[in-house]
Amino acid sequence: MTSPPGQRVPSFLSQVARIAAKDLQIEWRSREIVATMSFLAVVVVLIFSFAFVVGDARPAPAVTAGILWIAVIVSGTVGLGRTFDREREGEAIRSLLLSPAPRGAIYLGKLVATVTLMLVVETVLTLLCGFLFAGGVLQNVGRVALLLALGTVGFSAVGCVFSAALLRSRSRDVLLSTLLYPIVVPIVIAGARGSSQLLDTVSPDLDGALFWTQFLIAVDIIFVTVGLWAFEPVAVGD
Amino acid sequence: MNELVLEGVGKTYSGRRALRDVSTSFAPGQITAVLGPNGAGKTTLLGILSTLVAPTTGRLLWGDEILSRSSTARGAIGYVGHDPGVYGDLTARENLTLFAALHGVAQPAARGAEMLARVGLPDAPADAPVRTFSRGMLQRLALARALVHAPSLLLFDEPSAALDPAGADWLQGELRAERAAGRIVVLVTHDLDAAGDVADRVMVLRRGRLTFDGVTAGGFSAAAVRDLYREHTRD
Numbered sequence: 001m002t003s004p005p006g007q008r009v010p011s012f013l014s015q016v017a018r019i020a021a022k023d024l025q026i027e028w029r030s031r032e033i034v035a036t037m038s039f040l041a042v043v044v045v046l047i048f049s050f051a052f053v054v055g056d057a058r059p060a061p062a063v064t065a066g067i068l069w070i071a072v073i074v075s076g077t078v079g080l081g082r083t084f085d086r087e088r089e090g091e092a093i094r095s096l097l098l099s100p101a102p103r104g105a106i107y108l109g110k111l112v113a114t115v116t117l118m119l120v121v122e123t124v125l126t127l128l129c130g131f132l133f134a135g136g137v138l139q140n141v142g143r144v145a146l147l148l149a150l151g152t153v154g155f156s157a158v159g160c161v162f163s164a165a166l167l168r169s170r171s172r173d174v175l176l177s178t179l180l181y182p183i184v185v186p187i188v189i190a191g192a193r194g195s196s197q198l199l200d201t202v203s204p205d206l207d208g209a210l211f212w213t214q215f216l217i218a219v220d221i222i223f224v225t226v227g228l229w230a231f232e233p234v235a236v237g238d
Numbered sequence: 239m240n241e242l243v244l245e246g247v248g249k250t251y252s253g254r255r256a257l258r259d260v261s262t263s264f265a266p267g268q269i270t271a272v273l274g275p276n277g278a279g280k281t282t283l284l285g286i287l288s289t290l291v292a293p294t295t296g297r298l299l300w301g302d303e304i305l306s307r308s309s310t311a312r313g314a315i316g317y318v319g320h321d322p323g324v325y326g327d328l329t330a331r332e333n334l335t336l337f338a339a340l341h342g343v344a345q346p347a348a349r350g351a352e353m354l355a356r357v358g359l360p361d362a363p364a365d366a367p368v369r370t371f372s373r374g375m376l377q378r379l380a381l382a383r384a385l386v387h388a389p390s391l392l393l394f395d396e397p398s399a400a401l402d403p404a405g406a407d408w409l410q411g412e413l414r415a416e417r418a419a420g421r422i423v424v425l426v427t428h429d430l431d432a433a434g435d436v437a438d439r440v441m442v443l444r445r446g447r448l449t450f451d452g453v454t455a456g457g458f459s460a461a462a463v464r465d466l467y468r469e470h471t472r473d
Contacts, residue, residue, distance in 0.1 A: 090368075
């Protein structure tokens, strides 16, 4: 038996990157989570479009924003539900927790991967909403994208903690939504209100959207900080 | 390498005492077989040794350090359980490279290839995800994963449960090799013959209590282990 050459504890950020890259590598190969999330998101938008797009009539900006965020939350919940499935199968979570990677690095690695997958789906979603509902989505696409990205970080920050906590729960899919939705209400309100103000093609309220953007930044900081703290006790290998 | 010392270690789950006041030590270069009926606390003990389960009472000392989830010595633990502890969607090489990298092994890919050769999987399909592997191949990969960072403490929970006789013989050879390398090896098993074949020391647990803890210089015969087991697990 030979000892491994030159062993040294990797940096926190390199552990985060390794764990995120591993999740993205698996997803790139299977495209399982992104395909499921995208399908669900597109179905939600299409169902709403049947109700709200009649002839040349288009839904009001507030309605479009609501549809966009409903699709984000619903598809994101499905993605979060699968976030730790790969760790559970084959008990890879035990090997991961036994590695010198701090729990915080595992949490942030999973968070980065989840946010990346959700952003891929949201790109499709935003384009679809722009096409079906309102030109305003594409007119202020940078600001809308920023709101979506910030909302996604906060949503995933809470979701990753619950997903890890429910790792061994049989009814984790039901419990995840039940626990997650009440806590992410501020994110949904901020995202929907901010988006609504940007989607108004006649007089977009940029100051109002800026307020909600700043609000989401503050919520993200709180949620990620609490997530780092809460992940430590909930990530268990037994 | 230092002894691993347990001082009054106990674990309670929701009022049920899974392990009671266990005080013992594990020496480097020694294979300890932990025996006992189902529910005796064997897996709980292994969980505590791995730091994945926090003891309710007592403490673990490894050298000067208290071994816990936050101690740096955690990186020197290798664990082989019922499940392989690898990602089914990654290949064998990718799994080993990942865990070698997380443990800070330099040249993780080369180390992964080295470990695959050592456990007899040098020709593992390069592109095949490990979920397509047989149970025997998975168990070999699990051992490679547990050894990839050359741990000083090796924990095995029923490692030969799904192996055929040839695989079980191979595993015993690996356990002996690890003992020869001076590692602490703890083996939880129901296979009393295997315990007799490889163990230098036998511990018997019953209802969370350590009822026997003995070492012999020449090891135990399988018959002796069976007798010990019967005697110390009797109601």
